[in-house]
Structure formats: C-alpha cells, structure tokens
Amino acid sequence: MTTFREHTDNSASNPDRKLTLAEVLEIFAAGRRPLKFTAYDGSSCGPEDATLGLDLLTPRGTTYLATAPGDLGLARAYIAGDLRLSGVHPGDPYDLLTALTERLEYKRPPARVLANVLRSIGIEHLKPIAPPPQEHLPRWRRIAEGLRHSKTRDAEAIQHHYDVSNKFYSWVLGPSMTYTCACYPHPDATLEEAQENKYRLVFEKLRLKPGDRLLDVGCGWGGMVRYAARHGVKVLGVTLSKEQAQWAADAVERDGLGELAEVRHGDYRDVRESRFDAVSSIGLTEHIGVANYPSYFRFLQSKLRPGGLLLNHCITRNNNRSHATAGGFIDRYVFPDGELTGSGRIITDMQDVGLEVVHEENLRHHYAMTLRDWSRNLVAHWDDAVDEVGLPTAKVWGLYIAASRVGFEQNAIQLHQVLSVKLDERGSDGGLPLRPWWNA
Structure with missing residues (x-):
C-alpha cells in the first residue's frame, strides 16, 4: 500500500505530477490503513485484498470533500450517496471508522502538496454547493431561530x-x-x-x-x-x-x-x-x-x-x-x-x-x-x-x-x-x- 508519507514525499519531489482521485481521497482520509481507495476516474490505491475502504463515486462527492475537509465533507459525500463505505453495513460502519482512527506516522503535507491536490481535482470543485437536505443550518444562520440556547x-x-x-x-x-x-x-x-x-x-x-x-x-x-x-x-x-x-x-x-x-x-x-x-x-x-x-x-x-x-x-x-x-x-x-x-x-x-x-x-x-x-x-x-x-x-x-x-x-x-x-x-x-x- 502506498502510505500517506510516500504520497506527500512523492508529491514534494515531483510537485507537477497530477494526483489520481484515489490518491486525493487517501490524503483526505489522512493516510489511514488498512484501507483501499477507489474513485470514479478508475483510479485506486491501497492493498488489493483490503476488506475495508472508501469509494468516491461522483464529481459531486469530490466537491463535498474539497469544500469541507474533515468529518463534515466526508459525511456530506456519504449521506448524499457520493461516497461509499465498502466492507461494512451502513447501519454499523464501526469497523471502518475504527480503521480510520488507526493513524500512521503523520506529518502535515507541505503547502505545494496541497496546491497540487487543488490542481489535480480542478478549480471547478472548489465552489461550495448545497449540502444534503438532512443537514441543519450552520450556527451563524440559526440566529433566525433565536439566540443560542434560547427557548425557541x-x-x-x-x-x-x-x-x-x-x-x-x-x-x-x-x-x-x-x-x-x-x-x-x-x-x-x-x-x-x-x-x-x-x-x-x-x-x-x-x-x-x-x-x-x-x-x-x-x-x-x-x-x-x-x-x-x-x-x-x-x-x-x-x-x-x-x-x-x-x-x-x-x-x-x-x-x-x-x-x-x-x-x-x-x-x-x-x-x-x-x-x-x-x-x-x-x-x-x-x-x-x-x-x-x-x-x-x-x-x-x-x-x-x-x-x-x-x-x-x-x-x-x-x-x-x-x-x-x-x-x-x-x-x-x-x-x-x-x-x-x-x-x-x-x-x-x-x-x-x-x-x-x-x-x-x-x-x-x-x-x-x-x-x-x-x-x-x-x-x-x-x-x-x-x-x-x-x-x-x-x-x-x-x-x-x-x-x-x-x-x-x-x-x-x-x-x-x-x-x-x-x-x-x-x-x-x-x-x-x-x-x-x-x-x-
């Protein structure tokens, strides 16, 4: 499996190499193992025999991940059906989430690696889009419902x-x-x-x-x-x-x-x-x-x-x-x-x-x-x-x-x-x- 450190090191030595979407997905997942990553562009990374993984299914999922890095972007893509959690039942993705918390030796990717990620996915994916309808308003927009922890x-x-x-x-x-x-x-x-x-x-x-x-x-x-x-x-x-x-x-x-x-x-x-x-x-x-x-x-x-x-x-x-x-x-x-x-x-x-x-x-x-x-x-x-x-x-x-x-x-x-x-x-x-x- 190509590790997160290898991804960042390779990108640092060759910053102009375009990353595949599977590689980008692995970076978004912070290089966790033992997972397999696949994407709609046909790319994949990680061990072939991995029983757990993340499958990026649509361009919309890329936008969700790019515009809200972290748990919110992953949740948006998953709930909307643009990201599949493979190897687990949707009613209990415990095994996959446990694997996602098993951190490799981690270093923050250099700025030019992050720039390469943005170039690789395309600027069109950096414009925020509407989240799934199950999502509540952000805190700053809830003021219409009253001050925080008011009765209303x-x-x-x-x-x-x-x-x-x-x-x-x-x-x-x-x-x-x-x-x-x-x-x-x-x-x-x-x-x-x-x-x-x-x-x-x-x-x-x-x-x-x-x-x-x-x-x-x-x-x-x-x-x-x-x-x-x-x-x-x-x-x-x-x-x-x-x-x-x-x-x-x-x-x-x-x-x-x-x-x-x-x-x-x-x-x-x-x-x-x-x-x-x-x-x-x-x-x-x-x-x-x-x-x-x-x-x-x-x-x-x-x-x-x-x-x-x-x-x-x-x-x-x-x-x-x-x-x-x-x-x-x-x-x-x-x-x-x-x-x-x-x-x-x-x-x-x-x-x-x-x-x-x-x-x-x-x-x-x-x-x-x-x-x-x-x-x-x-x-x-x-x-x-x-x-x-x-x-x-x-x-x-x-x-x-x-x-x-x-x-x-x-x-x-x-x-x-x-x-x-x-x-x-x-x-x-x-x-x-x-x-x-x-x-x-």
Missing part, C-alpha cells in the same frame, strides 16, 4: 434530533425507549437489562421511596418517569420533544401510572413546582450550553427541598480544556448547538451554586456497549428503518452511533454521573449515610 432555538434543535419518528427510535433503542447510556450489571447483560439497571441505579442514588416527589428534566420517552412511578414515587417529567411527550404520556396511561406520573411537553425552565425530594437530569446537560451551566444548576437547586438530591448524568469530554462546540458532522446532522466539556467543569459549577457533590463516576465503557447494542438493533431493522425515515437519514444514524462508539472506546468522550445534595442554611445534608448507600 432549543426547541427547534430538539425537534431536529428527537422528532424523527417514534417507530424508528423503537427499532434502534428497543422496548425501553431509552436514549441514554445503560449500566451493564455484567458483560453479557442484554440492553434491556442494562437500561433497567441504570434506572435502578439512579433511583437508589437519589434515595427515593414511596411517596417522594421526583422532577425528571429532559425525560425523553419517560423511562425514568415510569420506573419511579412503578416504585410509588410521584414524578413530573418534562421534554421539549412533542413526539416524546406524547409517546411517554401514552405509556404512562397504558401502564396504569396516571395517578403518580405526569409528562409535560415544554421547557424545563417553565416548571413552577418546587420542593422536590430529588431531581434527575439524564442526558439533558449536553443540550443546554456550557455557559448556561451555572443558571441550569441554580434552577435545579431551587426546585429541591433542603436535603434533596440531584443526579446529573451526561456525556463529557475527557478533559476540561477542549473547546465545547461539537464537530461539523455532529453539529449539522445530529445535535445542533450541542456542547460538551469535562466532568470537572460540571462539578465546579454545581459546587459554585451551593450544591455539595457527594459522588461521581464515569460510565464510559457502558456507553460504548450501549452504542454497540443500538447499532445491532439498527442493522436488524435496517430495511424497516429506511422505509420509515429514508436512506440518507438512516445513514446519518448508522454513522453517528458507530462513530460515538469509537469515541467512547478510545476515551475521546466519557459519561459521568454526578450526585449532589442541597444543604440547608446550617450546612446539613439531612442525614445522608456516611458511605454510598446504593448497590453498584
């Missing part, structure tokens, strides 16, 4: 991601309809066992008992709401997704939990009730914006009685220095306006509003396993999923879930649960046990 703009972003199709989500997520990290009690546990175990863990960490009141913000399809209600707790769940709220309300009635559980379609900031015994935030913090953490945790604290507990469960970065904004693919196709930071920032902001953090743990490996199982579900229901939402959207989800799994496995991202308590005016936590009181 948050509602639109949530609708983009969650109001896809409840039927589609049921095929991916399984019967629990739970779109957050599960907690596997053992390596061979099923997804359903792991999701039930996650709700059990949250319930026990919050020391909930029959008769208590729980506020579940960002309640999704109501998994935590129904779990707590089945155990005698009075629960209010809130979600910005209309489809989630309707599905969850129907499930509450179907399960005969209407006297204990309520699901509202609305913004958590509109909740007027207070003095809850506990608040759970499972998978919402990713959507609110890092700059809003202080006001977010201050609001949740205001909803608790003294001695009440708050559990925050969310995806984080692996450090507290990285930029919070998501990459191009995630921001345009998956979570518009989503932001991530490290668990240290979350703990700091909880402490700074007066909450006392009593426990923290990282469930990174559990999320990788959860995503593995979601990918298996998508593959098993692929034809139905494509019929329901269309091939491009189904491909977005296959790519997103598999890429996220790689991210968790390689510690690019993590999942942290942080448990805190609202102290009274004298600093009392209401008599919490001296050591963790739940079954891990």
Whole structure:
C-alpha cells in the first residue's frame, strides 16, 4: 500500500505530477490503513485484498470533500450517496471508522502538496454547493431561530434530533425507549437489562421511596418517569420533544401510572413546582450550553427541598480544556448547538451554586456497549428503518452511533454521573449515610 508519507514525499519531489482521485481521497482520509481507495476516474490505491475502504463515486462527492475537509465533507459525500463505505453495513460502519482512527506516522503535507491536490481535482470543485437536505443550518444562520440556547432555538434543535419518528427510535433503542447510556450489571447483560439497571441505579442514588416527589428534566420517552412511578414515587417529567411527550404520556396511561406520573411537553425552565425530594437530569446537560451551566444548576437547586438530591448524568469530554462546540458532522446532522466539556467543569459549577457533590463516576465503557447494542438493533431493522425515515437519514444514524462508539472506546468522550445534595442554611445534608448507600 502506498502510505500517506510516500504520497506527500512523492508529491514534494515531483510537485507537477497530477494526483489520481484515489490518491486525493487517501490524503483526505489522512493516510489511514488498512484501507483501499477507489474513485470514479478508475483510479485506486491501497492493498488489493483490503476488506475495508472508501469509494468516491461522483464529481459531486469530490466537491463535498474539497469544500469541507474533515468529518463534515466526508459525511456530506456519504449521506448524499457520493461516497461509499465498502466492507461494512451502513447501519454499523464501526469497523471502518475504527480503521480510520488507526493513524500512521503523520506529518502535515507541505503547502505545494496541497496546491497540487487543488490542481489535480480542478478549480471547478472548489465552489461550495448545497449540502444534503438532512443537514441543519450552520450556527451563524440559526440566529433566525433565536439566540443560542434560547427557548425557541432549543426547541427547534430538539425537534431536529428527537422528532424523527417514534417507530424508528423503537427499532434502534428497543422496548425501553431509552436514549441514554445503560449500566451493564455484567458483560453479557442484554440492553434491556442494562437500561433497567441504570434506572435502578439512579433511583437508589437519589434515595427515593414511596411517596417522594421526583422532577425528571429532559425525560425523553419517560423511562425514568415510569420506573419511579412503578416504585410509588410521584414524578413530573418534562421534554421539549412533542413526539416524546406524547409517546411517554401514552405509556404512562397504558401502564396504569396516571395517578403518580405526569409528562409535560415544554421547557424545563417553565416548571413552577418546587420542593422536590430529588431531581434527575439524564442526558439533558449536553443540550443546554456550557455557559448556561451555572443558571441550569441554580434552577435545579431551587426546585429541591433542603436535603434533596440531584443526579446529573451526561456525556463529557475527557478533559476540561477542549473547546465545547461539537464537530461539523455532529453539529449539522445530529445535535445542533450541542456542547460538551469535562466532568470537572460540571462539578465546579454545581459546587459554585451551593450544591455539595457527594459522588461521581464515569460510565464510559457502558456507553460504548450501549452504542454497540443500538447499532445491532439498527442493522436488524435496517430495511424497516429506511422505509420509515429514508436512506440518507438512516445513514446519518448508522454513522453517528458507530462513530460515538469509537469515541467512547478510545476515551475521546466519557459519561459521568454526578450526585449532589442541597444543604440547608446550617450546612446539613439531612442525614445522608456516611458511605454510598446504593448497590453498584
């Protein structure tokens, strides 16, 4: 296989040699191995016996790659059907994405090599073209929807991601309809066992008992709401997704939990009730914006009685220095306006509003396993999923879930649960046990 270093060295020694499209594609993929690259001009490079690769099918794909280098250009070309991921199922391209992260010894290509790439593909491919219709507007154009993380703009972003199709989500997520990290009690546990175990863990960490009141913000399809209600707790769940709220309300009635559980379609900031015994935030913090953490945790604290507990469960970065904004693919196709930071920032902001953090743990490996199982579900229901939402959207989800799994496995991202308590005016936590009181 011709390596990326060989490509750049050869181009440096002979800068006038026109590169084939397969060679350009390999450079766009940063010289990763062991992959085979082919292109519509008939060119190819890489080992002939490679089982994984990228096939550039159309001139439009070249334009997508040239005008948005990196994950966004690759995603555009793939979702539009101009780039094929060979050797993998579109519902689970995990093996290919893993190979793409196996970096060779890398050096930045010289400027004249990049100039040769531009000459080789032709100036006609440097003019941006319309992205696939599944792509959300860039951040600078979303101002028409309101300022970032305003109620109006948050509602639109949530609708983009969650109001896809409840039927589609049921095929991916399984019967629990739970779109957050599960907690596997053992390596061979099923997804359903792991999701039930996650709700059990949250319930026990919050020391909930029959008769208590729980506020579940960002309640999704109501998994935590129904779990707590089945155990005698009075629960209010809130979600910005209309489809989630309707599905969850129907499930509450179907399960005969209407006297204990309520699901509202609305913004958590509109909740007027207070003095809850506990608040759970499972998978919402990713959507609110890092700059809003202080006001977010201050609001949740205001909803608790003294001695009440708050559990925050969310995806984080692996450090507290990285930029919070998501990459191009995630921001345009998956979570518009989503932001991530490290668990240290979350703990700091909880402490700074007066909450006392009593426990923290990282469930990174559990999320990788959860995503593995979601990918298996998508593959098993692929034809139905494509019929329901269309091939491009189904491909977005296959790519997103598999890429996220790689991210968790390689510690690019993590999942942290942080448990805190609202102290009274004298600093009392209401008599919490001296050591963790739940079954891990």
